[in-house]
Amino acid sequence: MKKIFLKDIANELNLSKTAVSLVLNNRGDENKISKNTQKRILEFAQKHNYRPNQMARGLSLGKSETIGLIVPNISDIFYAKIASHIEYKAKEFGYNVVFSSSNEDAQTEHELISSMLNRQVDGLIIASTQKNQNEILKLKKSNFPFVLIDRHYPDIKTNYVIVDNFGGAKQMTEHLIGQGRTTIGLISIKSELDAMLQRKLGYQVAIKDNGMTPNSRAIKELNFFDYQSEMKKAIKAMVTGAKSVDAIVFTTHYLAASGLRELRSFGIDVPREVAIISFDELGAFDLVDPPISASRQPVKDIGNIAVEILVNQMEDKNEKIDNKRVLKTELLIRKSCGV
Amino acid sequence: MKKIFLKDIANELNLSKTAVSLVLNNRGDENKISKNTQKRILEFAQKHNYRPNQMARGLSLGKSETIGLIVPNISDIFYAKIASHIEYKAKEFGYNVVFSSSNEDAQTEHELISSMLNRQVDGLIIASTQKNQNEILKLKKSNFPFVLIDRHYPDIKTNYVIVDNFGGAKQMTEHLIGQGRTTIGLISIKSELDAMLQRKLGYQVAIKDNGMTPNSRAIKELNFFDYQSEMKKAIKAMVTGAKSVDAIVFTTHYLAASGLRELRSFGIDVPREVAIISFDELGAFDLVDPPISASRQPVKDIGNIAVEILVNQMEDKNEKIDNKRVLKTELLIRKSCGV
């Protein structure tokens, strides 16, 4: 089963490369190549297991039929799920997906974008570190097709698909208030991410709107790379002393999991003493003791819509490039925030 | 910021494409190109943001510096983690990663392999459906570099990195026996996967070795695509009637999660009435009520070793191609299998 090339099949069949190429790309009819010739070509290719070299094809065509996907971390189940949906949807449109993780590092993200551009991806889907404003601006100016997901740059007009972080967090907080909680804390990641700012804001607005006293001491923002050890201190500060909280909003799933571990180690009864709720969830949140309430993100929609917008822009060069989509999260009420 | 090519920089600098290409590929010194010329080239390239076209480069070089990764499902946290480690390790060696999910479908896997070959990946890492023996055999015969992970074909000599499924399952079962459990059931996926067979075998051998009566009614193998609804029946059958079990071994994480849900809905006290243990785990298994014991797979090692073997084979064509690695799982004892 040796490798066979376009040229070989042209030679064997006494045809030109042109004819073979045309037929193999389904352009036989429009170029009026006889049915019989077409059949011969197709059968021969099939029989000899012909595989066009996509690098050659891509070089010639000036495109690779590949989409690049850059996420902070593919082993985060949230991004893994999005990746899975992106891959599925991309395939529907005939595109492959190359992915890479930036590890929340701006420089890595920068290199990844370059590298993918080198590899001639036809478009990019990026869950950005949000620390590469210039890079994104350059991409935009060069008119290269891309869409941001999960995180966007508020100051740049681009395509993006995000969720309503503000609304989701506000709704979560209001639910706790509705349950009669009066001293509600927030534990988040220290970050410039607009998503995180919006979640904090949603929480704060809910607090104020309900006539409760905002208390900056009730807000803890942990270092992303060291959140586990900082969590211990944060929880300790929140549950001891006179101003202890009776509820905590976590701005992301791994914080909620970590926070619950610490609450337990302090012997706190969740939800009786402290109710908790999480933005986004892990697979087993419904099994946890107690089951953790969460605001679920529509991962499938995020992936699908991102691909659709991207493909539109890649294939229709006139497409406007500030296609903004803000999706709603879904509040899942479980025992962790009250009875 | 218009696109700039090798030719452009040669022209601008009044040099030949050769010189420029050499320098840009760090072969300036070995080709005795003057330091000064090198500096001019590098600076010009830098300044104009030169990006070599990897399709052209790949076509010329006959390789793409890309590794293809095929897994059953990238949104399964187990594979997502492996993918993450593979990506990281591959980058150390200068390779990119393209991934795709086969959805446990043989035909899809077949197409994926073809497609990746078309795209000129330099090597393949495959967690196979194990239903493509011929395809794998062909790959092997063509001498194309690849390594199987997680699942291997027992009848074909290939590179592979798997875990000791038999030993892990045996150890899990023995632990339950050591806890005084006397009627132990197994819930698995109906599948030809060697991994699943080995897990079942490990369970069965542990049962026999300890003088307990094997009972085929205590083994339930569910349909992969419909395991949730079948789980309800399986659990019901296991916990009702005279021969109800006092422990269950689950052969994979999502089965354990699903099984626990059903046990609860039947009002079973875990672990008092029924102890459970899982092969592999989900992120929050330690938080679940009760915390679920599990045999953890070494995902990082699986990824790293797979890449190392593959790179060896890709870069040293004399490398033997039956590099077999069987890694140990790690038993994590938590409350779900007894006090």
Next chain:
DNA sequence: ATGAAAGCGCTAACAG
């Protein structure tokens, strides 16, 4: 209806 020939951007003998 089919073929010859040029070209995509880069690498690598080989010759100077």
Next chain:
DNA sequence: CTGTTAGCGCTTTCAT
């Protein structure tokens, strides 16, 4: 030390 030249495998215009 540098330049010329010939590909890599495929697509596509332009003749025929």
